[in-house]
Amino acid sequence: MVVFAGQGDPRRSLTLLWRADASPPPRGGPGPRARLSVDAIVAAAVELADEKGMAALSMRAVGDRLGHTAMALYTHVPGKSELLDLMHDSVHAELPRHYPESDDWREALTTWAHEVLEFYVRHPWVLQVSQARPVLGPHEYAGLDTLVALLRATGLAAGTLRRLVGTLFPFVRGAAQAVADARLAAAATGSSDEEWWAVRSAALTELVPDFAERFPAVSRLEAEGPVDPYPGPGGDADPVPFPEREARETFRVGLGVLLDGIEAAVAAREAG
Amino acid sequence: MVVFAGQGDPRRSLTLLWRADASPPPRGGPGPRARLSVDAIVAAAVELADEKGMAALSMRAVGDRLGHTAMALYTHVPGKSELLDLMHDSVHAELPRHYPESDDWREALTTWAHEVLEFYVRHPWVLQVSQARPVLGPHEYAGLDTLVALLRATGLAAGTLRRLVGTLFPFVRGAAQAVADARLAAAATGSSDEEWWAVRSAALTELVPDFAERFPAVSRLEAEGPVDPYPGPGGDADPVPFPEREARETFRVGLGVLLDGIEAAVAAREAG
DNA sequence: CACTGATAGTTTACGACGTAAGGAATCAAC
């Protein structure tokens, strides 16, 4: 399920999002001292989502984790949508925020992409937060700002830059999704990758004997095996299971292709 | 919410998925004649998801649409997960399935990408079906087969092809997501794009007066305006609202960059 | 000091959801 965020009052949401990061107003008004806070709630919710996944994120579960009821949260947060907005922006504080020191924009973008990939892999639930009506939080803007700054070094025009941003971010998200899915598949049902595929492919070859004729291109590709590593940093032997390794390799290749394409655009601009 | 599919018995799921497309076994056994069928259920569910979105897709709603109760569906379909699998594969029958007639793989891939984009835009809920543990349905395989066949024309090695498949499909999905989100944003709250943004940006400039200093790169980019259309087929004036037009333009630019990158790989292979 | 009234958190409840369990209606085969 994709969870939609930000349906509520935009003013309230934005105020919560942009509340000065170090201003949890410890106002001493009347009434009992607050034992809960927005930050504590968001932190607990993020922990929960990281550990158990988006499906396990319920108001009751977040409340439990804090030793309170679900309804206690509603004093501090308007609803689940807004909590999601806050979680979303909160983790985006981990996005890289360093400006290029070298002039090698290609290397800088490569580093950036890998760091963002790891970010999404650390918080795969972020990929399930709908992007419709963007949340516009401070940390997301900061992450965006970094990428724009890195892309500036290419010298391309503003319009192109904007579209490259719109291409690179989804690309990394897609790759992260693939890695996260690979991990999920490995963890699910306790069965190993091989076992999972074995059950499926056995059933498949039985149910679809004419597979090779119906899908010649795919069949041929599968027969040719996973050779021809794309030119990239030589990988050491690692204990990463095959599907995830393949997803990461796809990421590297795709990124290389994208950067080659950007390079072509830069060359064209410099030439013409 | 991202809905997970395919948790149930893999045999049962696969049998349903690959049941010969024209074999709704009209077996005459004992018992009342079935007034429902897997195909009718899947069709109704797809209609519902197309019209009202994934969030509105409940077993009760699908049953209602067919003049039955929710529980009636369980005679034909093991559960919601499997129904989602079937819906997912069912719509993938719309994916392009033509093999290249010309040798111009670039043109063929461009056409392919645009057709797939339109497919996703027609059925945006497909983008919310989790890709973990792929569904392995016949129509998905067919769509995959087409892309592989198109990519073959580049002459690249099998390993590279596999990774390009893993790059191109998510790229189109990401672009479709952006278009779908743009439409959703336009439809939501009944407010126009301008109004939506006006409320937000008014609140933003009030809440964050130092925006320009905190996010210099983004600010500069916004100041430079949406100029510099990427070289592509010149667009006529159209009534498509701005955010969607921008999303589609991003798609065109991103695709161009990707294809430039593939071209570079092809050139490198032919040279070396 | 007692009292007032705002605030934090709990309890209870409602209508949605997916689906398990059991019952009623229907019909081919004997």
Added chain:
DNA sequence: GTTGATTCCTTACGTCGTAAACTATCAGTG
């Protein structure tokens, strides 16, 4: 005509987000 498989419905359970009403806790006021 009876049997028994099959389709579909009814009811019910435990989950969810959250509205409404309640209680408990305190700063400020007299």
